[in-house]
Amino acid sequence: MLHRLSFIPGRLLRAVPVVLGVTIVVFLMVHLLPGDPAVAILGDKGTPQRIAALREQLGLNQPLWLQYFSFLGRLLHGDLGNSLVNQRPVSEVLFQAMPVTLALLLFALVMAMLISIPLAGIAATRPNGARDLGVRIFTLLGQGMPQFWVGIMLILLVSVNLRLFPVGGYGLADSDHLYYLFLPALTLAISMSPTIIRSLRASTIASLGSDYVATARSKGSGGSGLFIHHVLRNAAIPTISVIGVNLGYLVGGSIVIERVFAIPGLGSLMLTAIFARDFTTIQSVALFIALFVIVVGILTDVIYTLLDPRVNFSSKERA
Amino acid sequence: MNKNNPTIFLGLVAITGMLLTGCSTGPGSSAASVGTPVAGGDLKIARSSDAISMDSTSASFENYSIEVYQNIGESLFTVTDDGKSVKPWLASGYTESSDHLTYTIPLRKGVKFSNGQLVTAKDVKFSIDQDTKTADTGWGFINAAIDKVTVVDDATVAVSLKYPWAPILADLSLFSNAIIPDNYGGKTPAQFFDAPVGTGPFIWGEWKKGQYLKLVKNPDYWQKGKPLLNSVTYTVVPDSNTRKLQLQGGQTDIDNTPDWASFASLKSSPGVKVFAFPSTQIDYVAINQHRAPFSDIHIRRAIAYAIDRKALVKAVLFGNGSPANSLIPPGTPFYDKNAPGPTYDVAKAKAELAMSSRPNGFSTSILIRAGDANQGSVAQIMQAELKAIGITMEIKQLDPTAAKKASLTSEFDMNLSAWTMDIPDPDEWTTFATDPTSGNNSAFTFYNNPAVNALNKKAQQETDPAKREVIYKELQKTTGDDAFFTYLYYSPYAFATSDKVGGYHVSPLLTFHLENVYKTK
Numbered sequence: 001m002l003h004r005l006s007f008i009p010g011r012l013l014r015a016v017p018v019v020l021g022v023t024i025v026v027f028l029m030v031h032l033l034p035g036d037p038a039v040a041i042l043g044d045k046g047t048p049q050r051i052a053a054l055r056e057q058l059g060l061n062q063p064l065w066l067q068y069f070s071f072l073g074r075l076l077h078g079d080l081g082n083s084l085v086n087q088r089p090v091s092e093v094l095f096q097a098m099p100v101t102l103a104l105l106l107f108a109l110v111m112a113m114l115i116s117i118p119l120a121g122i123a124a125t126r127p128n129g130a131r132d133l134g135v136r137i138f139t140l141l142g143q144g145m146p147q148f149w150v151g152i153m154l155i156l157l158v159s160v161n162l163r164l165f166p167v168g169g170y171g172l173a174d175s176d177h178l179y180y181l182f183l184p185a186l187t188l189a190i191s192m193s194p195t196i197i198r199s200l201r202a203s204t205i206a207s208l209g210s211d212y213v214a215t216a217r218s219k220g221s222g223g224s225g226l227f228i229h230h231v232l233r234n235a236a237i238p239t240i241s242v243i244g245v246n247l248g249y250l251v252g253g254s255i256v257i258e259r260v261f262a263i264p265g266l267g268s269l270m271l272t273a274i275f276a277r278d279f280t281t282i283q284s285v286a287l288f289i290a291l292f293v294i295v296v297g298i299l300t301d302v303i304y305t306l307l308d309p310r311v312n313f314s315s316k317e318r319a
Numbered sequence: 320m321n322k323n324n325p326t327i328f329l330g331l332v333a334i335t336g337m338l339l340t341g342c343s344t345g346p347g348s349s350a351a352s353v354g355t356p357v358a359g360g361d362l363k364i365a366r367s368s369d370a371i372s373m374d375s376t377s378a379s380f381e382n383y384s385i386e387v388y389q390n391i392g393e394s395l396f397t398v399t400d401d402g403k404s405v406k407p408w409l410a411s412g413y414t415e416s417s418d419h420l421t422y423t424i425p426l427r428k429g430v431k432f433s434n435g436q437l438v439t440a441k442d443v444k445f446s447i448d449q450d451t452k453t454a455d456t457g458w459g460f461i462n463a464a465i466d467k468v469t470v471v472d473d474a475t476v477a478v479s480l481k482y483p484w485a486p487i488l489a490d491l492s493l494f495s496n497a498i499i500p501d502n503y504g505g506k507t508p509a510q511f512f513d514a515p516v517g518t519g520p521f522i523w524g525e526w527k528k529g530q531y532l533k534l535v536k537n538p539d540y541w542q543k544g545k546p547l548l549n550s551v552t553y554t555v556v557p558d559s560n561t562r563k564l565q566l567q568g569g570q571t572d573i574d575n576t577p578d579w580a581s582f583a584s585l586k587s588s589p590g591v592k593v594f595a596f597p598s599t600q601i602d603y604v605a606i607n608q609h610r611a612p613f614s615d616i617h618i619r620r621a622i623a624y625a626i627d628r629k630a631l632v633k634a635v636l637f638g639n640g641s642p643a644n645s646l647i648p649p650g651t652p653f654y655d656k657n658a659p660g661p662t663y664d665v666a667k668a669k670a671e672l673a674m675s676s677r678p679n680g681f682s683t684s685i686l687i688r689a690g691d692a693n694q695g696s697v698a699q700i701m702q703a704e705l706k707a708i709g710i711t712m713e714i715k716q717l718d719p720t721a722a723k724k725a726s727l728t729s730e731f732d733m734n735l736s737a738w739t740m741d742i743p744d745p746d747e748w749t750t751f752a753t754d755p756t757s758g759n760n761s762a763f764t765f766y767n768n769p770a771v772n773a774l775n776k777k778a779q780q781e782t783d784p785a786k787r788e789v790i791y792k793e794l795q796k797t798t799g800d801d802a803f804f805t806y807l808y809y810s811p812y813a814f815a816t817s818d819k820v821g822g823y824h825v826s827p828l829l830t831f832h833l834e835n836v837y838k839t840k
Contacts, residue, residue, distance in 0.1 A: 054456050
């Protein structure tokens with residue numbers, strides 16, 4: 001088993017140039033934007049003299065390459081630098097926001113699975129039947145409704161009218177967080193599940209018609225046992241990659257959701273940093289998101305390998 | 320001249336003008352009272368952004384940070400509720416020398432910092448000196464007229480000026496001149512501002528950046544029996560819809576920036592009260608005189624006459640505001656409600672254009688902030704109105720920071736801008752807007768009228784309020800005639816609170832005095 005996972009170190013090594021590339025692209029892009037932290041901080045009451053003094057103080061007058069290499073140098077020492085806006089270590093806010101977003105994504109993923117697996121199963125057992133039609137309408141609606149709109153509608157219905165869940169926020173006590181994240185996670189799950197349902201439905205239909213299911217049936221298998229062990233396990237494989245790719249998109253989607261639900265995660269942090277031109281914070285968040293996408297990619301392959309003994313990335317990489 | 324009065328009136332201007340602004344909307348512009356004050360409770364305030372830094376000497380000390388800090392740090396003087404004058408706060412009065420160059424200020428007796436230390440003259444000198452040092456990167460520019468602060472005795476300081484300077488008490492009331500312990504109470508500045516210590520009604524609690532900032536009651540506050548609340552929690556809720564829903568859902572007590580579009584629906588929501596407090600905000604179009612053809616006064620006047628300000632107030636502020644007639648906004652001392660600023664008159668606009676260097680019209684552009692719905696509406700209305708007199712105006716949208724950069728470097732033909740005051744004296748604004756030597760080329764417009772410059776200088780050094788009023792009246796008239804800005808409208812500050820919140824009042828200078836606020840069950 002373990003030898004099939006030996007592709008991981010190579011994959012991690014190949015991630016290094018990707019991450020480096022991301023830092024360069026993000027660094028150049030944020031510096032291409034007009035305006036800098038000194039302008040953003042001083043606002044309309046700034047004068048050219050005050051801006052120049054603040055730029056000097058923030059080290060923004062150094063050549064761009066020097067700024068980049070000092071960022072990279074610090075990074076290699078595990079130091080993300082200080083926020084240009086409040087002069088506090090970026091790691092402080094980053095490590096505060098990171099678990100919030102990760103919890104949101106994980107919660108959304110679990111909910112998306114809870115919605116998708118039964119619905120895909122229901123749809124696939126009687127293709128083109130009434131239940132299948134119902135599920136397909138749901139997927140169409142789910143894909144068609146913008147996330148922020150779904151979010152606001154859920155708030156109006158569930159929070160303001162029924163008062164079952166809070167209107168945004170993350171809760172002050174640790175025990176509150178899951179309760180506060182329920183609606184935003186559900187919003188993300190609603191937008192994520194149509195893609196999963198479609199993929200899972202198609203592969204389940206294919207799986208149900210396959211020889212090995214017929215064989216299992218002839219040997220007396222049936223019901224949920226057949227569905228979970230034979231159908232779902234095989235049907236899930238293409239869906240795993242769909243989820244992997246979607247998780248990357250979901251990080252982007254969480255920016256909107258975090259704003260609508262006032263969640264202090266990476267999306268909110270990124271947005272605030274961009275408006276304030278807080279270069280060091282933008283770079284660190286972008287770097288973390290890049291790492292996250294890479295890790296999700298590797299994890300997808302790991303799950304793939306574990307689910308399907310025929311898949312062997314290690315041998316492919318050696319070839 | 321002894322002026323040991325509890326209230327020092329810096330101006331004799333009638334407040335009627337101010338009351339015209341905004342009071343007609345919302346149930347009240349005075350402190351909201353709900354039943355009997357009840358002690359205790361946590362006041363939750365939902366804001367669109369988090370504070371950045373409590374470091375009152377840094378440039379990052381912006382509005383969201385100041386709003387929090389003013390509950391911790393207090394100054395020698397404070398702004399009165401109407402925003403028109405200051406009154407002694409940590410000072411017990413003041414004496415002005417006959418040459419107007421020295422102000423001797425006795426301190427209020429028995430005031431302690433929240434760390435238990437008694438406030439002394441040494442603390443006052445340290446606090447003001449630290450602020451003055453930050454002229455280039457912080458708020459210290461406000462102390463430009465101060466020569467030195469001297470400790471007279473333990474309970475008295477003397478502030479000496481470089482030249483007679485009428486706004487000095489207003490300057491001393493600024494948040495950056497809040498009194499903190501001498502030498503940061505033995506801490507480094509960074510350590511101190513991590514958990515600042517002052518004399519205010521609340522003390523530093525906890526800050527989870529991007530989530531919430533909590534202040535707790537100062538049990539030894541010098542105003543006996545206050546504050547009434549146990550704590551204040553500022554939460555970050557960027558989306559205005561979510562803030563509104565949180566207020567309606569009872570999850571927050573105050574939405575501190577409801578948008579005008581939802582103001583009316585909030586007003587009719589059960590359990591919610593809305594306020595339109597008079598402000599010092601003026602929205603205007605800055606016109607760059609280094610770009611053709613704006614050095615021509617007739618062109619500028621043509622634009623000023625072409626704008627229907629009442630229509631803007633209706634469309635953008637949903638009726639909550641008033642057309643602007645003067646450079647000085649109504650919440651500021653010496654505002655002249657009769658200032659003859661240009662008003663909507665298409666015939667006059669066409670006549671001015673006919674007299675100008677471009678009688679057949681011209682093409683120009685206006686800079687606005689992308690994503691700002693109000694600015695978008697104003698620009699579109701202006702576009703149509705200018706088209707009617709033969710001026711083609713393109714709308715250029717930039718993201719807020721890029722727009723600030725373009726604004727600061729005068730890279731615009733016209734620029735949709737706004738201003739709010741920090742001190743209860745018009746000088747901060749008149750100097751910024753009209754003085755070409757103040758470092759920003761007259762609010763980046765390159766406006767330079769020697770007559771206005773002379774009036775502005777004269778007003779700075781004249782300490783008699785009655786005489787200052789005459790000078791500022793003249794200044795308002797001349798700047799209006801010059802049409803160097805196109806004044807648009809004055810908008811009040813919108814706030815919405817739960818109906819269980821009492822004693823809530825916001826001054827035109829955005830001072831809050833949360834020690835007076837209470838909640839009912």
